[in-house]
Amino acid sequence: MDAARLVEHYRRGDFLFTTARRTVLAQGTADEITGTDEQALADRVSAALAERGGIATGVLPYDAASGTPARLVVPRTVHTAGPAHPDVDRLSRERVGAPAAVRAVPEPRDHAAAVRTAVTELAVRDLRKVVLARALDVEFARDVPVAAIVRNLVLDHRHGYVFAADLPGGRTLLGASPELLVSRRGSRVVAHPLAGSMPRSGDAATDTENAETLLASKKDLLEHTILTEAVAEALGPFCATLDVPAEPTLERTPAMWHLGTRITGELANPATTALHLASALHPTPAICGTPVASARRLIGELEPFDRGYYAGATGWVDSEGDGEWAVSIRCADAGAASLRMYAGGGIVADSDPHAELDETSAKFATLGRAMGLDADALSGDPRPR
Numbered sequence: 421m422d423a424a425r426l427v428e429h430y431r432r433g434d435f436l437f438t439t440a441r442r443t444v445l446a447q448g449t450a451d452e453i454t455g456t457d458e459q460a461l462a463d464r465v466s467a468a469l470a471e472r473g474g475i476a477t478g479v480l481p482y483d484a485a486s487g488t489p490a491r492l493v494v495p496r497t498v499h500t501a502g503p504a505h506p507d508v509d510r511l512s513r514e515r516v517g518a519p520a521a522v523r524a525v526p527e528p529r530d531h532a533a534a535v536r537t538a539v540t541e542l543a544v545r546d547l548r549k550v551v552l553a554r555a556l557d558v559e560f561a562r563d564v565p566v567a568a569i570v571r572n573l574v575l576d577h578r579h580g581y582v583f584a585a586d587l588p589g590g591r592t593l594l595g596a597s598p599e600l601l602v603s604r605r606g607s608r609v610v611a612h613p614l615a616g617s618m619p620r621s622g623d624a625a626t627d628t629e630n631a632e633t634l635l636a637s638k639k640d641l642l643e644h645t646i647l648t649e650a651v652a653e654a655l656g657p658f659c660a661t662l663d664v665p666a667e668p669t670l671e672r673t674p675a676m677w678h679l680g681t682r683i684t685g686e687l688a689n690p691a692t693t694a695l696h697l698a699s700a701l702h703p704t705p706a707i708c709g710t711p712v713a714s715a716r717r718l719i720g721e722l723e724p725f726d727r728g729y730y731a732g733a734t735g736w737v738d739s740e741g742d743g744e745w746a747v748s749i750r751c752a753d754a755g756a757a758s759l760r761m762y763a764g765g766g767i768v769a770d771s772d773p774h775a776e777l778d779e780t781s782a783k784f785a786t787l788g789r790a791m792g793l794d795a796d797a798l799s800g801d802p803r804p805r
């Protein structure tokens with residue numbers, strides 16, 4: 421089956437993961453491995469795969485210690501193909517009917533207020549960075565059309581990581597992440613952390629200006645440096661060599677510009693799998709903050725929801741230890757007839773609350789476009805525009 425057929429065959433409950441290199445569709449459950457100690461879980465997955473071969477697919481939560489378990493599945497069948505593009509060009513876009521209601525959690529003005537508090541607390545608690553998120557609850561008058569939204573996400577994203585994964589309780593995590601947490605292929609390890617953002621624009625001149633502004637923004641460069649340092653520090657002990665470029669590059673998605681740094685290394689110990697690496701790296705300051713423990717505490721105090729699987733990781737690992745894990749952002753957690761979309765942004769001392777609010781609205785456009793939602797529905801913000 422080519423990649424377009426795999427995308428067509430995806431049904432809610434399956435695991436789909438598309439990248440610029442390959443498409444993976446995994447179906448059925450031969451074995452399920454869950455747990456809140458992620459390193460121990462990675463060992464259990466290695467043991468299971470050593471015995472039976474094949475791959476395990478699944479999700480890591482934002483914070484396993486809070487009781488949301490990591491969930492890995494050894495599927496019954498796995499189909500792989502090359503990249504989704506250009507195969508999927510022959511698929512038509514799915515129509516996703518208008519939702520019955522969209523509600524911001526918290527209210528946009530409360531998110532801006534939380535950002536203001538976070539900026540103050542950074543100094544009080546000696547934090548360099550914290551990532552604050554908000555959510556949009558979208559209700560449908562019928563079942564959430566998960567497969568249709570996933571197909572549209574694949575069509576929209578030639579680059580990055582489009583994913584759909586089954587969650588405990590019959591829920592589904594779906595999204596299009598631009599960010600590679602980590603991949604391992606033989607002894608080669610790659611991480612591609614992203615931090616620092618500006619929205620894309622339909623106007624070519626404004627779009628270029630936004631990119632140039634981002635590359636020159638001291639606030640965004642600081643956000644990015646904090647992230648890159650932390651990822652390099654976390655990967656260091658696992659690698660015999662590590663290459664960390666000194667300057668970030670511009671990365672683009674259809675909705676956003678980001679600063680990114682592609683970090684590459686050679687693995688020191690072949691027993692370290694992609695899942696071990698993902699568990700060790702997570703949570704990076706792309707989604708949590710520095711230092712981790714106090715950033716996590718502040719996030720818990722300021723966000724009015726449990727992140728669950730948002731800001732975790734989604735991916736696969738095989739019996740050789742190879743695999744790919746994307747940071748679970750630009751995503752939604754779907755139940756039967758409603759879903760919750762999440763978007764966050766890094767806060768440093770110079771962050772502006774309204775700019776941060778706008779950044780989250782722009783990030784919602786990734787899923788919003790796949791769901792046919794317009795900018796007003798996504799901003800949830802009564803300020804005149």
Ligand SMILES: C=C(O[C@H]1C=CC=C(C(=O)O)[C@@H]1O)C(=O)O
Pocket residue numbers: 551553599614615616617678705706707749750762763764765766783
């Ligand atoms: C936390 C998110 O994005 C992260 C990834 C790229 C850029 C980010 C930023 O500029 O703040 C965030 O760190 C999200 O999309 O929910």
